[in-house]
Amino acid sequence: MNSHDFSYLANVLHRRTGIILAEKKTHMIETRLMPVVRRFGFRDIASLLKELHYGHEALVQAVIESMTTNDSAFFRDRKTFEEFRDIVLPVLKLARSETKQLRIWCAACAAGQEPYSIAMVLDDAKLIDAGWTITLIATDINSQMVARAQDGIYSQFEVQRGLPIRRLVSNFQQEGTSWRISDHLRRMVSFRTFNLLDSYGWLPDCDVVFCRNALMYFDLKTRASVLDRIGEILAPDGALLVGPAESTDGYALGYVPADSAPGLFYKSKPAPVRRLSLVK
Amino acid sequence: MKTCLVVDDSRVIRKVACRILNELSFETEEAENGADALVACQRRMPDVILLDWQMPQMTGIDFLKSLRRDSKGNHPVVLFCITENDPAHISEALGAGADEFILKPFDRGLIAAKLAEVGLV
Numbered sequence: 001m002n003s004h005d006f007s008y009l010a011n012v013l014h015r016r017t018g019i020i021l022a023e024k025k026t027h028m029i030e031t032r033l034m035p036v037v038r039r040f041g042f043r044d045i046a047s048l049l050k051e052l053h054y055g056h057e058a059l060v061q062a063v064i065e066s067m068t069t070n071d072s073a074f075f076r077d078r079k080t081f082e083e084f085r086d087i088v089l090p091v092l093k094l095a096r097s098e099t100k101q102l103r104i105w106c107a108a109c110a111a112g113q114e115p116y117s118i119a120m121v122l123d124d125a126k127l128i129d130a131g132w133t134i135t136l137i138a139t140d141i142n143s144q145m146v147a148r149a150q151d152g153i154y155s156q157f158e159v160q161r162g163l164p165i166r167r168l169v170s171n172f173q174q175e176g177t178s179w180r181i182s183d184h185l186r187r188m189v190s191f192r193t194f195n196l197l198d199s200y201g202w203l204p205d206c207d208v209v210f211c212r213n214a215l216m217y218f219d220l221k222t223r224a225s226v227l228d229r230i231g232e233i234l235a236p237d238g239a240l241l242v243g244p245a246e247s248t249d250g251y252a253l254g255y256v257p258a259d260s261a262p263g264l265f266y267k268s269k270p271a272p273v274r275r276l277s278l279v280k
Numbered sequence: 281m282k283t284c285l286v287v288d289d290s291r292v293i294r295k296v297a298c299r300i301l302n303e304l305s306f307e308t309e310e311a312e313n314g315a316d317a318l319v320a321c322q323r324r325m326p327d328v329i330l331l332d333w334q335m336p337q338m339t340g341i342d343f344l345k346s347l348r349r350d351s352k353g354n355h356p357v358v359l360f361c362i363t364e365n366d367p368a369h370i371s372e373a374l375g376a377g378a379d380e381f382i383l384k385p386f387d388r389g390l391i392a393a394k395l396a397e398v399g400l401v
């Protein structure tokens with residue numbers, strides 16, 4: 001791929017998703033584009049990129065999806081889930097004891113491991129039995145990932161990491177060499193394809209937002225604007241959970257970090273001075 | 281240094297497992313069947329046992345049953361290595377006192393992840 005093609009692709013991707021492509025990753029980019037080349041019947045990457053100029057939506061979407069990194073795991077960064085279970089949930093259970101309503105958004109759900117991990121924690125807490133209404137929305141820009149998440153079928157390799165065996169046997173059914181998430185957990189989650197750069201108008205006000213390991217692919221300005229907009233739909237006492245690598249200062253601008261709980265933030269008034277100095 | 285007993289009838293698998301465990305700063309010992317493993321445990325109880333299912337002489341499950349009968353509580357941690365995730369096998373092994381499972385073939389990442397899950401690294 002020549003540098004002209006690279007810049008064009010990087011530009012399309014950044015404009016549509018906020019994701020920054022590094023030129024030194026050309027080899028990886030080409031490997032990821034090849035399935036799209038074949039699927040759409042192009043001769044090579046160059047002719048695909050030429051066609052991309054015409055902006056056919058299906059092609060643009062396929063190229064964007066091929067550029068996303070979708071790795072995930074059940075209970076990835078286990079500490080985050082402990083914080084959710086031990087710090088966030090107990091407080092919200094008290095604060096929402098009147099309405100008994102909880103709304104959670106998992107904003108970059110990949111193949112569903114994260115929302116199903118959240119569902120398992122909620123299931124353990126027996127909230128639904130106690131009459132709570134739980135809305136658990138899971139979204140990702142990658143429609144193929146969302147479809148996989150909806151199916152809820154995982155390989156042996158995927159269930160091996162992060163899932164204790166007792167959870168595996170109690171929350172999944174084996175189907176040949178794969179494992180399918182239990183129906184009652186699957187029904188707890190509503191999936192939808194959604195780009196974090198699009199309008200959040202359809203989302204309800206949320207009590208908890210998980211936005212983990214996605215912001216780190218974005219440029220600083222996009223991170224700040226996504227976090228701003230998450231702040232707009234987050235309840236005043238709501239919590240935001242980001243990845244541990246994302247919990248350093250400068251990421252969760254305008255949020256207050258929870259004491260000694262890496263990756264957990266509470267909503268607060270944005271601090272404009274600090275924010276401006278950090279955004280390029 | 282934490283110690284790990286690797287129980288497997290395949291010499292190659294024992295070597296591979298020991299190398300990975302050494303890299304993870306475990307001191308290792310080997311046994312090629314359940315009976316030898318029991319002897320090794322009497323000599324010195326390890327912190328964790330990586331246990332194969334199918335072995336001549338004494339199978340993994342029989343070894344586990346007598347280990348748990350003889351030793352107190354849940355010590356040592358037992359990671360069962362299996363080639364297929366048969367729920368019936370799994371519940372039998374859980375009943376006998378297994379802590380976690382590792383599906384073969386394993387690699388360093390998987391062993392490290394499972395050891396982390398049981399709180400050993």
Ligand SMILES: C[S@@+](CC[C@H](N)C(=O)[O-])C[C@H]1O[C@@H](n2cnc3c(N)ncnc32)[C@H](O)[C@@H]1O
Binds near residue numbers: 108110140142195217
């Ligand atoms: C590395 S995965 C992280 C998955 C999961 N949150 C976790 O922590 O394991 C990053 C996900 O972010 C998604 N993503 C990237 N850019 C996005 C955007 N602009 N809008 C929505 N999702 C996006 C990707 O499709 C990918 O599935």
